[in-house]
Amino acid sequence: MLFSLLICDFLTARPPLDESKALSVDKLKPPDHLDGLKLEQDGHLNKDFHKEAFLGNHEEIDDDPEEIAETKLKDIFYKVDTDADGELSVDELESWIMDKINSHLDEALEENDHIFKHLDPDGDGAVDWKEYYMHFLMAKGYPLDKAEKHMEDYDVIEMKMEERDQLVRYKFRWTDADTDPVDNKLSKTEFLSFRHPEQSKLMLENMLQTLLNSLDRNDDGKLDEEEFSALPPGEVEDEEQKKMDREWQEERRAEFKKVIDSDRNGVATKEELMAYVDPRNPHQGKSEANNLISMLDDNKNGKVSLKEVLHHKDIFINSKVCDVKRILHDEF
Structure with a gap:
């Protein structure tokens, strides 16, 4: 049930994605480690x-x-x-x-600007969760057509458990960063909070x-x-x-x-x-x-x-x- 909530709002319109320009997983995932911070996110x-x-x-x-x-x-x-x-x-x-x-x-600010621009091809100043989700699937090697079908029926792709766990964790972090307004979209500032909460x-x-x-x-x-x-x-x-x-x-x-x-x-x-x-x-x-x-x-x-x-x-x-x-x- 929790996993299905990650993709339930995909059916709204979005600009077409270019499969050849998919970002890597390392670029997409929010770092577990926070640069320049004395505490890890788990309190260690x-x-x-x-x-x-x-x-x-x-x-x-x-x-x-x-x-x-x-x-x-x-x-x-x-x-x-x-x-x-x-x-x-x-x-x-x-x-x-x-x-x-x-x-x-x-450097985190510069990198955030670059990644945000890539995820916001229509330049409306916001990245929807579904856009991020699609890029994550492509970064994991799933073809675009299969990723799109997955958004309507998530059984289309048999994702590894670790990939599902990752997305669940990221969704929680996405929700934490989605503050003003709460709309399942992140502005550039909110996206920075998602990837680099130390900022x-x-x-x-x-x-x-x-x-x-x-x-x-x-x-x-x-x-x-x-x-x-x-x-x-x-x-x-x-x-x-x-x-x-x-x-x-x-x-x-x-x-x-x-x-x-x-x-x-x-x-x-x-x-x-x-x-x-x-x-x-x-x-x-x-x-x-x-x-x-x-x-x-x-x-x-x-x-x-x-x-x-x-x-x-x-x-x-x-x-x-x-x-x-x-x-x-x-x-x-």
């Missing part, structure tokens, strides 16, 4: 945030051999070290990090409310350290999983105390949580700069040397072990 800490803030969008070094990855880290270090004194200060890191975060967000204050507020609904056990509209670090319900018997759970909790406790609870009173208000997740908040740069220094500054002189960056290169270069841990604890 973004394990790659420190790396993204330091490396930016164009320094993909995960798959590089170690020596090449180190060379890239050195190049970035010298770019950040604007006074060329061989050490990175808080101010240098803050300026660099805000530049990287803003680059993330600006929308309303969507960030909705995300935080979802987080509070999940974690705020006493319903006081705030989070304390215990609530933020609470494990999902359910018994875990495997010792390795228990160890990973403890590490997960320790990471969240540290993040809560060091970064989220800015006034150090043991409670995070909605305002503190919003300041924490809002990527364009200028506080992000200073907070992350201080955070990086606390992790990298081995000699405790308040700055970071190249030697210290390379000593902690695992923060910036993902290992397969780290990836496995993240995958195993990917959901609440």
Whole structure:
């Protein structure tokens, strides 16, 4: 029943689609990961945030051999070290990090404009869900004629369960973004909220409310350290999983105390949580700069040397072990 609701309104008129100009799935799907955001959409800490803030969008070094990855880290270090004194200060890191975060967000805006224009060939300033749906089917390799028939009888295409699940999730996100007016169509601004909710204050507020609904056990509209670090319900018997759970909790406790609870009173208000997740908040740069220094500054002189960056290169270069841990604890 839920799946049939995704296509029930297709029969209204629309411009013809050009099968030869179908977008890829990667272009169409809203990213599960939010660029430049400290929290994932499921409320987990973004394990790659420190790396993204330091490396930016164009320094993909995960798959590089170690020596090449180190060379890239050195190049970035010298770019950040604007006074060329061989050490990175808080101010240098803050300026660099805000530049990287803003680059993330600006590129998302450009990409959104390009995709929206492609999905809105008649230029009426709105993309209907059915138009998005049709492009999704073509991106998955279904021919246009079969996709059109599917809109009238969804049994025409025997979609994989994962594809149906994707569309259901996307439809919920589409509905969340469809706010003014609620018409099952998205304006360019609403489409940006659909694909990149980190760009929308309303969507960030909705995300935080979802987080509070999940974690705020006493319903006081705030989070304390215990609530933020609470494990999902359910018994875990495997010792390795228990160890990973403890590490997960320790990471969240540290993040809560060091970064989220800015006034150090043991409670995070909605305002503190919003300041924490809002990527364009200028506080992000200073907070992350201080955070990086606390992790990298081995000699405790308040700055970071190249030697210290390379000593902690695992923060910036993902290992397969780290990836496995993240995958195993990917959901609440």
